[in-house]
Every structure is written in structure tokens, then in C-alpha cells.
Amino acid sequence: MVPAWLWLLCLSVPQALPEAQLAERYVEVPENYGGNFPLYLTKLLLPREEAEGHIVLSGNSGIAAEGLFAVDPESGFLLVTRALDREEQAEYRLQVTLETEEGRVLWGPQLVLVHVKDENDQVPHFSQAIYRVHLSQGTRPGIPFLFLEASDGDEPGTANSDLRFHILNQAPAQPSPDMFQLEPRLGALALSPKGSTSLDQALEGPYQLLVQVKDMGDQASGHQATAIVDVSVVESTWLPLDPVHLAENLKVPYPHQIAQVHWSGGNVHYHLESQPPGPFDVDAEGKLYVTRELDREAQAEYLLLVWAQNTRGEDYTEALQLQVVVMDENDNAPLCPSPGASINIPELSSPGTEVTRLLAEDLDAPGSPNSHVVYRLLSPEPEEGTEGSSFELDSTSGSVTLGPRPLHAGQNFLIQVLAVDLGGAEGGLSSTCEVAVTITDINDHAPEFITSQIEPISLPEDSKPGTLVATLMATDADLEPAFRLMDFAIEAGNMDGTFGLDWEPDSGHVQLRLLRNLSYEAAPSHKLVVVVRSVAELVGPNPGPGATATVTLLVERVVPPPKLDQESYEASVPVSTPAGSLLLTIQPSDPMSGPLRFSLVNDSEGWLCIKEVSGEVHTARPLQGARPGDRYTVLVEAQDAGEPTLNTSATLVIHFLKAPSAPTLTPVPSRHLCTPRQNHGVVVSGPSEDPDQTNGDSPYSFALGPNPTVQRDWRLQALNGSHAYLTLALHWVEPGEHVIPVVVSRNGRMWQLQVRVIVCRCNMERQCMRKVGRMKGMPTKLSAVGILVGTLTAIGIFLILIFTHLTLARKKDLDQPVDSVPLKAAI
Ligand SMILES: *[C@@H]1O[C@H](CO)[C@@H](O)[C@H](O)[C@H]1NC(C)=O
Ligand SMILES: *[C@@H]1O[C@H](CO)[C@@H](O)[C@H](O)[C@H]1NC(C)=O
Ligand SMILES: *[C@@H]1O[C@H](CO)[C@@H](O)[C@H](O)[C@H]1NC(C)=O
Numbered sequence: 001m002v003p004a005w006l007w008l009l010c011l012s013v014p015q016a017l018p019e020a021q022l023a024e025r026y027v028e029v030p031e032n033y034g035g036n037f038p039l040y041l042t043k044l045l046l047p048r049e050e051a052e053g054h055i056v057l058s059g060n061s062g063i064a065a066e067g068l069f070a071v072d073p074e075s076g077f078l079l080v081t082r083a084l085d086r087e088e089q090a091e092y093r094l095q096v097t098l099e100t101e102e103g104r105v106l107w108g109p110q111l112v113l114v115h116v117k118d119e120n121d122q123v124p125h126f127s128q129a130i131y132r133v134h135l136s137q138g139t140r141p142g143i144p145f146l147f148l149e150a151s152d153g154d155e156p157g158t159a160n161s162d163l164r165f166h167i168l169n170q171a172p173a174q175p176s177p178d179m180f181q182l183e184p185r186l187g188a189l190a191l192s193p194k195g196s197t198s199l200d201q202a203l204e205g206p207y208q209l210l211v212q213v214k215d216m217g218d219q220a221s222g223h224q225a226t227a228i229v230d231v232s233v234v235e236s237t238w239l240p241l242d243p244v245h246l247a248e249n250l251k252v253p254y255p256h257q258i259a260q261v262h263w264s265g266g267n268v269h270y271h272l273e274s275q276p277p278g279p280f281d282v283d284a285e286g287k288l289y290v291t292r293e294l295d296r297e298a299q300a301e302y303l304l305l306v307w308a309q310n311t312r313g314e315d316y317t318e319a320l321q322l323q324v325v326v327m328d329e330n331d332n333a334p335l336c337p338s339p340g341a342s343i344n345i346p347e348l349s350s351p352g353t354e355v356t357r358l359l360a361e362d363l364d365a366p367g368s369p370n371s372h373v374v375y376r377l378l379s380p381e382p383e384e385g386t387e388g389s390s391f392e393l394d395s396t397s398g399s400v401t402l403g404p405r406p407l408h409a410g411q412n413f414l415i416q417v418l419a420v421d422l423g424g425a426e427g428g429l430s431s432t433c434e435v436a437v438t439i440t441d442i443n444d445h446a447p448e449f450i451t452s453q454i455e456p457i458s459l460p461e462d463s464k465p466g467t468l469v470a471t472l473m474a475t476d477a478d479l480e481p482a483f484r485l486m487d488f489a490i491e492a493g494n495m496d497g498t499f500g501l502d503w504e505p506d507s508g509h510v511q512l513r514l515l516r517n518l519s520y521e522a523a524p525s526h527k528l529v530v531v532v533r534s535v536a537e538l539v540g541p542n543p544g545p546g547a548t549a550t551v552t553l554l555v556e557r558v559v560p561p562p563k564l565d566q567e568s569y570e571a572s573v574p575v576s577t578p579a580g581s582l583l584l585t586i587q588p589s590d591p592m593s594g595p596l597r598f599s600l601v602n603d604s605e606g607w608l609c610i611k612e613v614s615g616e617v618h619t620a621r622p623l624q625g626a627r628p629g630d631r632y633t634v635l636v637e638a639q640d641a642g643e644p645t646l647n648t649s650a651t652l653v654i655h656f657l658k659a660p661s662a663p664t665l666t667p668v669p670s671r672h673l674c675t676p677r678q679n680h681g682v683v684v685s686g687p688s689e690d691p692d693q694t695n696g697d698s699p700y701s702f703a704l705g706p707n708p709t710v711q712r713d714w715r716l717q718a719l720n721g722s723h724a725y726l727t728l729a730l731h732w733v734e735p736g737e738h739v740i741p742v743v744v745s746r747n748g749r750m751w752q753l754q755v756r757v758i759v760c761r762c763n764m765e766r767q768c769m770r771k772v773g774r775m776k777g778m779p780t781k782l783s784a785v786g787i788l789v790g791t792l793t794a795i796g797i798f799l800i801l802i803f804t805h806l807t808l809a810r811k812k813d814l815d816q817p818v819d820s821v822p823l824k825a826a827i
């Protein structure tokens with residue numbers, strides 16, 4: 001035994017420190033202390049000077065009153081008066097104060113916690129002296145079927161109350177002495193593996209076990225107690241269960257018992273699981289319940305697993321399985337397939353073509369009438385009076401096919417089908433399914449021209465490349481834009497690529513254009529065959545004649561306007577130029593070009609005239625009024641003889657010159673001509689003294705003066721380059737002396753001759769029969785000779801006069817132009 005003073009010392013050491021705040025003191029006192037009492041516990045630091053006060057000790061209910069604790073006023077020690085029992089009270093909470101008579105606190109309070117330190121003075125106790133338990137066959141080894149309970153009054157958590165269980169004895173020790181195992185710490189009694197095997201082979205028992213509980217843990221020492229465990233082994237009632245059939249939507253009060261299980265062993269708890277999770281439950285007696293209505297369509301079958309478990313939730317054995325089959329009820333109408341996009345069926349699809357297959361789903365049990373769906377076509381109904389329907393329906397398969405009635409591109413249908421279960425029997429549930437069907441276009445129409453024969457088109461030869469010849473229009477009866485796209489081509493008549501086509505891809509207009517120059521000579525007309533084709537491949541009949549258009553093009557000839565050899569003409573003429581004088585000839589630049597017709601546009605003076613065909617410009621009359629140095633401009637127009645609209649014009653400028661001094665003309669020896677006309681004439685010769693006559697052999701030209709009477713009465717024919725022959729033009733010309741103006745010209749130079757001719761009646765020998773002039777009566781031979789001699793004399797005098805005059809004139813006008821050389825007429 002530890003001496004009291006030593007206890008005191010060791011317990012007081014932590015409290016010996018001076019305390020300002022009077023912190024709680026902790027004192028431990030051994031339980032059942034066997035030494036002397038009072039036992040000093042700890043010294044309280046009471047103040048010495050406050051002697052008049054008295055010490056008050058208070059604490060847990062009534063301890064001070066019992067006088068268990070006290071404070072020695074002399075030493076200030078707290079003391080305990082007798083042994084303490086931890087099992088009675090483990091801790092005392094004390095408060096010490098120093099108070100006056102009036103109860104005023106002088107010191108304190110000082111708190112003191114007194115802990116009673118445990119001593120193993122308690123014996124463990126089983127909760128029962130005898131445990132009786134049923135052990136079912138089939139209980140797995142190691143699974144506790146009984147939990148022994150024992151208690152120990154000593155302080156928990158210390159070795160004094162640390163209990164261990166043991167089997168001391170098993171009776172009978174058959175078939176094996178260690179049929180059971182007891183978990184030492186927990187007191188869990190279970191079959192040993194050997195025991196489990198043995199029990200499953202034969203129904204043994206009952207067994208009586210002597211079990212022990214001991215404290216002080218695994219130490220050999222300690223208190224102990226024993227108890228009896230009666231184990232009666234029972235047959236297993238944990239038997240397989242028959243499947244349960246449950247109607248769905250069952251209208252009964254819930255929970256509704258569907259089966260029961262029983263574990264014949266003791267201390268059982270039932271545990272249920274449903275695969276998949278379902279509304280099932282099990283109660284403490286093993287009754288299985290369904291807690292609400294089932295829906296076969298949600299879950300048609302459940303597998304329930306029921307376990308028998310000990311209090312720790314360990315399975316005694318395998319789970320029992322219970323199959324729950326939910327029986328179908330026709331509680332689901334057929335479900336239509338979700339309406340997808342409209343189904344496209346090409347037009348002209350043959351009857352019998354499947355449009356779609358409706359598969360209305362019925363969630364009720366497959367294979368049962370509840371899910372046996374049949375179909376009925378509601379719409380479109382076959383119209384009265386029409387032959388056949390557009391769609392047909394197979395009532396069994398739900399297959400919608402095309403009926404015999406033809407369909408057209410662009411049509412839209414909403415097919416309504418009634419789907420009924422129970423095989424269509426009375427009371428079946430139904431749904432109306434809808435399928436949208438669109439009849440799509442196929443490229444079964446070839447494009448065609450609106451007009452296939454184009455009126456002949458005329459185009460000038462000089463039309464520029466790019467010129468629009470014609471616009472053709474084509475149409476396509478198909479609906480689909482892609483099928484309306486057209487391609488155009490010139491199939492014939494465009495060998496040399498003169499023409500081309502131009503079109504917008506999505507229009508039905510095509511423009512026939514010129515790509516090259518036209519040529520009337522090469523081809524005065526073109527016949528073009530234009531074809532139109534569908535860009536997309538055509539289905540069905542080949543294009544008809546409408547796919548071809550014929551364009552006839554006539555090329556208009558374009559003849560260039562005539563062109564003259566000069567752009568303007570000029571001529572210089574003396575103002576004395578007689579009428580009928582040739583001034584110049586206007587000619588086309590290309591002698592090979594077609595004939596022209598010439599005219600004067602604004603010859604306001606009437607001085608000029610032009611030969612319509614030859615283009616020779618003459619003076620039309622004497623240039624009276626023209627002054628030397630003036631100029632006179634007229635416009636000459638030349639027209640194409642065949643095409644008068646083709647014309648050109650040029651100016652003709654006439655420069656007037658001073659008139660040459662009139663040449664003294666040699667009187668042309670007159671000679672008579674017979675009237676009525678006889679076959680002879682007068683020879684007129686060109687100017688004999690023309691200096692050009694010898695060196696140039698260009699001929700003279702002779703013309704009668706412009707006087708209309710002269711022109712009417714006389715005819716002048718060229719004989720050769722230097723002579724002309726003047727004859728009567730009329731049958732009868734008045735007898736008498738006539739002076740006939742003759743214009744002779746050569747190389748732009750001109751002379752005018754006055755040819756004197758005597759016209760008379762003639763005898764047989766072509767001799768004048770009567771005197772010319774104012775002679776009366778028939779002349780005698782003598783008078784005729786006289787006249788002749790007289791005449792010759794007169795001529796001779798006349799000639800002398802002329803020559804004399806000429807000689808004088810020559811002397812006078814030596815610097816006169818050559819034009820003025822006298823003319824000579826010869827007989
Ligand atoms: C077509 O005609 C024009 C004049 O009308 C000419 O300038 C051009 O050279 C010609 N083209 C061809 C290819 O003959
Ligand atoms: C004739 O027409 C031309 C061109 O227009 C002009 O130059 C000329 O003076 C006209 N002549 C007369 C006589 O009017
Ligand atoms: C000459 O040609 C023009 C066109 O170049 C035309 O208008 C006119 O009528 C023609 N003249 C005649 C007289 O035909």
C-alpha cells in the first residue's frame with residue numbers, strides 16, 4: 001500500500017504553484033483506498049490574515065453534508081474522510097470559499113475536481129444466465145446468429161472493463177467439439193466452418209454451450225462470469241419461391257402481399273432488393289408486398305431478392321429469389337411513328353410503289369392481342385366517280401402503296417391511317433397516324449420553243465458581230481427548277497460559226513446573235529435550226545418537234561454608193577463658148593461598176609447640160625451673162641442606174657475665161673443639097689491650120705450647134721478624125737441658104753464653124769433646078785450661066801476681101817491664141 005503522505009506529495013505537486021486566478025484544481029483519489037483517513041488531498045492557498053472568515057465547502061448534492069470532504073482550517077488542506085467508490089460516484093466537483101458571518105465572500109471560490117481512480121472491483125455479468133436460440137440449417141459459417149451481452153461496472157475504456165468471451169464447453173461435442181465460434185471481443189456466436197458443414201449434412205443438436213466472459217482483456221487475470229447458451233438446430237424453411245404473376249394497374253389496397261418468406265433461425269431481419277428497383281417491400285415477418293400499381297410497359301418483370309440477416313446486417317445464407325411477372329392489360333393505344341418530313345414520291349411512280357410502312361407501336365405485351373395492331377385508311381378516301389384511289393393500305397402490315405390513280409407533280413397529301421389494337425376487335429384502342437406525301441417532279445417534260453417557225457428575218461449585210469438576230473423563247477412544263485434548266489444549240493445552218501447563242505442559265509430566252517460578218521455573196525440567206533434540251537437528264541419520251549426552232553435569215557445586200565473619179569471637177573471655158581460645147585466628162589472611179597445616171601442639181605442659170613448616161617457636160621446655151629473671172633459651181637449627182645437611192649454628188653466648178661477674139665472663119669464653100677433629101681451631103685473638115693493636127697492624132701469631134709431647129713433639120717456624122725459629113729435630117733427642108741453652126745472640139749479646145757449650105761430642088765442629075773434665093777421663074781441656060789459667072793465673080797471678090805482682111809488681121813493679132821486660127825471648110 002502506498003503511504004498516505006506519498007500520495008499527498010505526488011497529488012499536491014501540480015497544485016503547489018501560486019495561483020492568482022484560483023484555477024480549478026484537479027485531484028485524483030484511488031477507489032477503495034485502504035490507508036488511513038482522513039486522507040489529505042491538496043493544500044488550498046487560503047489567506048492567513050482573513051482569520052475572522054469561515055471556510056464554506058460546497059459541491060455535488062449533499063456531499064459536504066455527509067462529511068465526505070472537509071477543509072482543515074489550520075493547514076488549509078482539503079481532505080476526504082472515507083474510501084470512495086468509483087461505481088457510486090466517479091467525480092466530485094467541489095467549491096471552497098472563505099466567507100464572513102454575513103455570507104460575504106472573502107476568498108475564492110476555489111474549484112476542485114476530485115476524480116476517483118478506478119479499481120477492478122466489479123465482476124462482469126452476462127445479460128442472461130441462459131440464452132436460447134434457434135439455429136437454422138444453412139446458416140453460413142462465421143455469420144453470428146447470437147450476440148452475447150455482458151456488462152462490467154468498472155470504468156469504461158479501461159482494462160478493468162475490457163471483456164472477452166469464450167466458449168468453455170460444447171455439449172454434445174458431436175459431430176465435432178468445435179461446431180461454434182465465439183468472437184472474443186463482441187460475443188458474436190457463429191457456426192464454425194466445420195459446424196456449418198456438419199449441420200448441413202444432418203440435423204444435429206440441440207447443443208448446450210457454456211460461455212465465459214472475463215475482464216482485464218487478454219490478460220490472464222481478471223474477474224469472469226459464465227452463462228449457458230441453448231442452441232436448437234432447426235430445419236431450414238428458406239425455400240425457393242414460385243414466380244408471382246401480378247396484373248398491371250391492379251386496383252387493390254396497397255401494400256398488397258404477394259408472398260412470404262421465413263427464416264427459421266433466430267434474430268432475423270429480412271432485407272429485400274428488387275432488380276430493377278421496384279415498389280416492393282418486406283416486413284419483419286418476411287411478408288413481401290407490392291406497394292403500388294405496376295405498369296407492365298414500364299417494367300414487365302422484376303426479380304426480388306430477399307435476404308435473412310442478423311442484427312449486423314450479415315446474410316445468414318444466400319438470398320431467395322422471387323420472380324414477379326407483370327401481366328399485361330390493354331392499356332396502351334398504338335403509337336404512331338413520329339411524323340417525319342414529308343415523303344417525296346416521284347411523279348409517274350407505278351401503282352404499287354410503297355410510299356411508307358406505318359409501324360404503329362403498341363407498348364402492350366408483344367405477341368398478345370393487346371399489341372396486335374391493324375390499320376385502316378381514313379383519308380384520302382377514294383372520291384366518288386373516280387376510278388381507284390391514290391393510295392392503298394395493307395391493313396396488316398401498315399404498308400401504304402400507290403393506288404391506280406395517277407398523281408401529279410406538286411400534289412400534297414396527308415394520309416390518315418387509323419391504327420387499332422386487339423386486332424381491330426371491338427374495344428381496341430386506336431390512334432390516327434398521319435403521313436405527309438409530296439409528289440415530286442421528275443424531268444419528264446422536254447423544253448419546247450413557243451414558236452418553232454420564226455418569220456424570216458432580214459438583216460443588212462453590214463450588221464456588226466454581236467447584233468441580235470432573234471430571241472427565241474422556250475418553256476418547260478416541269479416544276480422543279482433544276483428540270484427547267486435548258487441548254488440551247490444551233491444544230492444546223494451554222495457551219496462557219498457565223499451565229500451564236502446567248503442565254504441566261506435559268507431563263508427560257510435565248511438570243512441568236514451574229515458572231516461574224518455576213519456576206520450576201522457567200523450566202524444570201526441562212527436557215528438555222530436551234531434546238532433546246534433539258535440540262536438534267538430527261539425521263540420518258542424523247543423531245544418532240546417543239547424542241548427545234550427554225551430561224552430564216554435573209555441577208556440584205558448592201559451596195560456601196562457610187563464613187564466618182566474625182567471629188568470635184570473644174571473646167572475653164574471662155575465666156576464665148578457656144579452652146580453644145582463639151583466641157584468635160586464625169587466618170588465613175590471604177591469603170592467596171594454598174595451604170596450611173598447623171599444629173600445636175602442646181603444649174604440655176606441653165607448654162608449646162610449633162611448626158612445622163614455618158615456624163616458628158618456640155619454648155620446648154622451661150623454663156624450669156626457670164627463674166628470672165630467668175631466661177632460657176634453646180635452640183636452633179638450620180639445615181640446607181642439600178643438602185644436610185646444609191647447616189648453621190650460632186651461639185652463642178654466652171655471658171656469663165658475671156659472670150660478669144662472671134663476668129664475670121666473661112667466661109668465654107670457652100671454646096672447645094674437637094675430637097676427633098678437625096679443621098680448626098682456636105683463634107684465638113686476640121687480647122688486646117690490647127691497646129692496640133694500634125695503632131696497629135698487625137699480626132700476632132702463634131703457636133704451640131706445646140707439650136708433645136710438645127711438639131712432637128714440636120715445630121716452630122718463623123719467621117720474620120722478630121723472630117724464630118726453633113727446631111728439633111730428631114731426629108732424636106734425649106735430651100736434656100738442655111739447657115740448651120742458646127743462645134744468642133746479637140747483636147748478641150750473648141751471651134752465653131754458656120755457651114756453655109758444651099759438647099760434647093762434638084763433635077764435628075766442632082767443639080768439645082770431653080771435659082772436659090774428670090775429668083776422668079778425658071779432660069780434660062782444663059783441666065784444660069786450668067787448667074788453662075790456672077791456668083792463666081794462675087795465669090796471671088798468675097799474671097800479677095802476675106803484674104804485681104806485675114807492678112808490684115810494676122811498682122812494685127814500676131815499674139816492671138818492658136819484657137820483663133822481660121823477654120824477651113826472644104827468641099
Ligand atoms: C467585218 O466587217 C467590218 C466592216 O464592216 C470589217 O472592218 C471587219 O474587218 C470585218 N471582219 C471580218 C472578220 O471580215
Ligand atoms: C449648187 O450647190 C453647191 C453645193 O451646195 C453650191 O456650192 C453652189 O453654189 C450651188 N450653185 C448654185 C448656182 O446655186
Ligand atoms: C440619195 O441618197 C440619199 C441617201 O444616201 C437618199 O436619201 C436620197 O433620196 C437619194 N437621192 C435620190 C434622188 O434618190
Ligand SMILES: CC(=O)N[C@H]1CO[C@H](CO)[C@@H](O)[C@@H]1O
Binds near residue numbers: 719
Ligand atoms: C486622114 C484622112 O483619111 N482624111 C480624109 C478624110 O475624108 C476626106 C473626104 O473623103 C478626104 O479628103 C481626106 O483625105
